[in-house]
Amino acid sequence: MLQQKHVPVVACCPVCNGENESIIHSLVSFLVAAQCWHKAFPELSAVVATDFFSWRGQALSKLDAWKRAEAVTLRWTVWKARNEKFWNQRKARIDAVVSSAAQYLKQWKEGQGRSNIFLSQPFLAGDGVSLSVKPQEDTIKVSVDAAVFSDFSAFDIGMVARNSSGHLIQAKAKLFQEMITPALAEAMAIKEALSWTKQEQWKKVVIESDSLVAIQAIRGQVPMRSLLGKVVEDCRNLVKGASTTSLFFVKRYANEAAHYIARESYSFRDRVLVGSSVPVEFMFILQVDLAH
Structure with a gap:
């Protein structure tokens, strides 16, 4: 298309350098x-x-x-x-x-799904942002994501904590060797993030996930008789016990840091990443987020 518009570009595929791009x-x-x-x-x-x-x-x-x-x-x-x-x-x-x-x-x-009652709830102010933003002063932002790998019968959780300047405090990866649904994995990721913030005794915390289903389920009050419902109830209790903790839904591109950790958790198996242990690719994502 660029060549048709007389833009001087190389036609060769920039990824494989073997064939013309089409x-x-x-x-x-x-x-x-x-x-x-x-x-x-x-x-x-x-x-x-x-x-x-x-x-x-x-x-x-x-x-x-x-x-x-x-x-x-x-x-x-x-x-x-x-x-x-x-x-x-x-x-x-x-x-x-x-x-x-x-x-x-x-x-x-x-x-x-028509039976999904959570999506009928309205967004809260702060929901649905497309790009990562820094939290308010004296607030820690924890981005969280989950990835399900059916081939390995496993799911992974990535969590990234940043301060109000947007700089990394810690990133954490956890691998679970069991097969569950994506919705349950996302809810468990949020539960892990809530437990993590409680363990670290962080006072004012914002937790962000790109799973609208999980966020609205936790915000809701409808009892759910399922394994997902048990995890959701655990999350609700953790939120109640931390009055200065807030949950927000963000779009995928605002959650790239946690998405990277979740996807690569086989490499970071049950590790905490900070300082010199941070991979170059992850540092690049953090720097892009800082620019917003």
Whole structure:
């Protein structure tokens, strides 16, 4: 498109440096994308096309409605992983890209469900921010996220605590070797964050999560007879016991720091990151957040 507008750019793919950049190359055929498609949809290995729209038509014709939704979500996570590699030099793991697609789709489905009573509650002032912002003076912000890895029957939690200047206090990763739903994982992540702030005896705390379902469930008062309900009730009690602790929903791009720790927690297994132990990629995310 840039070349069509007479912008002098190199046509070669900036990620693999092997072929000219095109839609089908970017989303389907370059090495990482091809491995993701083979892992998630081996039945599409026989689909051959020279352009993306022909490939998409053939692929969707072989899938049922739910599988089509999974395919669309996978295209998005492949594109996101490609951007992470190009802009942030973050190499994607095949299993992480595939499981991310499944997790996002499940969360979306849960959020759209008619039985989900939490989404009818109004946002609070401070909810829904798109970029990370510094908390008020004398307040500690704890960003939290969870990642479910079905291939490993595990879920990971990432927590990042920053002071009112936006600088890192600590980052913490926890790995749980069990398989649960994304909604339950997000609620457990918030419970871990609440317990962490209580253990550290931080006085005024803001906890941010990009799981609207979990945040509104904890804010609500409806009893829930399920494992999720038990975790939600634990979170409610922890919030009641800490009158200066607030919960807020933020959008994914405002929660990149915790998202990174959750995704990479296999590398940081049950570690506290601070000072010289902070990876370069994570430090870059923190610096980007500071610029907002």
